[in-house]
Amino acid sequence: MAEIGHGGKEIKERIMKPDEAKEKIKGLAQVPINKQIANEIIDISYGWFTPLEGFMNKKQVDSVVKDMKLPDGTLWPIPIMLDLSDKEIADYGVENGKSVVLTYQGNPMALLEVEDIFEVDRTEMCQSVFGTTEEKHPGCHRIYNCKDKFVGGKITLLKEPTINEPFGPYFLPPLKMREVIKERGWDRSVAHQTRNIPHTGHEWLMKGAFFQTHNDLPVEKPNVGVVVNAIIGEKRVKDYIDEAIILCQNELQNAGYFGPHNHLTSLTFWDMRYAGPKEAIFHAILRVNLGITHHMFGRDHAGVGDYYGGYEAHHLLESVRDQLDITPVYSMNWLYCPVCAEITSEGLCNHKDQQQKFSGTLIRSIVTDGVKPPRLIIRPEVFDRAMESANKYGAQNSPFVNEEYLETRTPVFDIEPL
Numbered sequence: 001m002a003e004i005g006h007g008g009k010e011i012k013e014r015i016m017k018p019d020e021a022k023e024k025i026k027g028l029a030q031v032p033i034n035k036q037i038a039n040e041i042i043d044i045s046y047g048w049f050t051p052l053e054g055f056m057n058k059k060q061v062d063s064v065v066k067d068m069k070l071p072d073g074t075l076w077p078i079p080i081m082l083d084l085s086d087k088e089i090a091d092y093g094v095e096n097g098k099s100v101v102l103t104y105q106g107n108p109m110a111l112l113e114v115e116d117i118f119e120v121d122r123t124e125m126c127q128s129v130f131g132t133t134e135e136k137h138p139g140c141h142r143i144y145n146c147k148d149k150f151v152g153g154k155i156t157l158l159k160e161p162t163i164n165e166p167f168g169p170y171f172l173p174p175l176k177m178r179e180v181i182k183e184r185g186w187d188r189s190v191a192h193q194t195r196n197i198p199h200t201g202h203e204w205l206m207k208g209a210f211f212q213t214h215n216d217l218p219v220e221k222p223n224v225g226v227v228v229n230a231i232i233g234e235k236r237v238k239d240y241i242d243e244a245i246i247l248c249q250n251e252l253q254n255a256g257y258f259g260p261h262n263h264l265t266s267l268t269f270w271d272m273r274y275a276g277p278k279e280a281i282f283h284a285i286l287r288v289n290l291g292i293t294h295h296m297f298g299r300d301h302a303g304v305g306d307y308y309g310g311y312e313a314h315h316l317l318e319s320v321r322d323q324l325d326i327t328p329v330y331s332m333n334w335l336y337c338p339v340c341a342e343i344t345s346e347g348l349c350n351h352k353d354q355q356q357k358f359s360g361t362l363i364r365s366i367v368t369d370g371v372k373p374p375r376l377i378i379r380p381e382v383f384d385r386a387m388e389s390a391n392k393y394g395a396q397n398s399p400f401v402n403e404e405y406l407e408t409r410t411p412v413f414d415i416e417p418l
C-alpha cells in the first residue's frame with residue numbers, strides 16, 4: 001500500500017541500485033558540496049521533504065517566498081536550495097538539461113538533473129521567511145552567505161550513507177519510521193522536536209503531550225507513542241554534542257521513565273534556520289512525512305533572540321491547520337515547585353512566587369560541574385549517560401560542543417566510494 005506524505009503525495013525513496021549508479025555517473029562532472037547540502041540530499045532522497053524531489057527551481061522558490069506554497073498549492077514555508085558559485089558553475093560546466101554528480105567527502109553522493117540556474121532577491125526572501133532582514137539573524141546570515149547562484153533540479157542518491165556509531169539505530173527515514181510505528185501498534189504518535197539532553201521539565205513536556213494526544217482514546221489498551229525526533233545538523237560552540245542528545249533522550253526509556261510501548265528516539269538531519277513560526281510549519285511537514293499523527297509545539301518553537309512572540313508559531317499553525325495532516329499539540333511550560341515538591345505546569349498550582357523555571361544556564365552549569373543534581377531536576381541515569389557521552393565522544397570530557405570537538409568528531413554519516 002502506498003505511504004502518503006505531505007500534500008497527499010506518495011512517499012518515494014530516490015535511491016539508485018549500486019550497479020546502476022556506477023553506470024549513470026560515467027563521464028559526468030563531479031561537483032563537491034558541503035555538509036548542509038549533503039544533509040538535505042538525504043532528506044530529499046528518503047522522503048523527509050515529500051513532495052520535493054530535488055532542490056527547488058526558481059518558480060518553486062518564488063512561490064514559497066510569495067505565498068508560502070509550492071506552485072501546485074501545497075503548503076511549504078522554507079526554500080530548499082542548492083547554491084554554487086559562478087566559478088563552480090563555469091568550471092564544472094553546470095548547465096540546464098545536463099546532469100552532474102554531487103560529491104561529499106570526496107565520493108559521489110547524488111545525481112543532480114539540472115533544470116534551472118538562478119538568483120533570488122535575498123532581502124525579500126529573508127523578510128518573508130524570517131520576518132526580518134537583519135544579518136545577525138542566523139537564518140538571514142545563512143541566506144546572505146550563500147554562493148552566487150542557485151541550482152534547481154531533481155536529486156537521486158547514488159548509495160545509502162553509512163550511519164556511524166552511536167546513531168545507526170536512530171536513523172529512521174519516513175518509510176522505516178512508518179513500519180516501526182505500525183509494529184508498535186500506535187494509533188497516535190506525538191513528535192517531540194529537540195536539540196537538548198532532557199531535564200525533568202522536558203520529560204514532563206513529553207508526558208503532557210502524551211496525555212493530550214491520548215485524549216479521547218479508550219484506556220484499556222494504551223497505544224500512544226512519543227516520538228523524540230532530534231534535529232541533527234550544524235553545531236555551534238556550547239550546543240550539546242549530538243551523541244549526548246541522542247543517548248540521553250534514549251536513556252529516559254532505558255531507565256524506565258518511558259518504555260518501548262510509548263517512546264521512541266530518532267533523528268532528522270537539518271540545519272536549523274531559526275525561522276520561528278515558519279520553521280514550526282516546516283517541522284510539522286517533516287513529521288507528517290515520518291507518519292506521526294501529532295506534533296508538540298512549546299513556547300517560541302524554533303525561535304531565536306526576541307524575533308518572534310512566544311505563541312506566534314501556534315497562531316500561524318492554526319491558520320494553516322487544514323493543510324497539515326498532523327494535529328498540533330500546544331504545550332505550556334513546565335516548572336519546579338518546591339511547595340508541591342514536584343514538577344508542575346505553568347498556571348496549574350498557585351505557588352506563583354515559589355515556582356522555579358528550568359533555566360538553560362542553570363542546567364548548563366550543573367552539567368559542567370559534573371556533580372549529580374537532584375533527581376527532580378535531571379534524572380540520575382540521564383546525567384550519568386551525559387557524562388559517559390562526554391568522556392567517550394566529547395572533547396575535554398565535555399558534553400558541550402567546543403572547537404576541538406568540531407575538528408575531531410566522527411561524522412554522523414559517511415559517504416563511501418561507489
Ligand SMILES: [Zn+2]
Pocket residue numbers: 337338339340341344349350351
Ligand atoms: Zn506548587
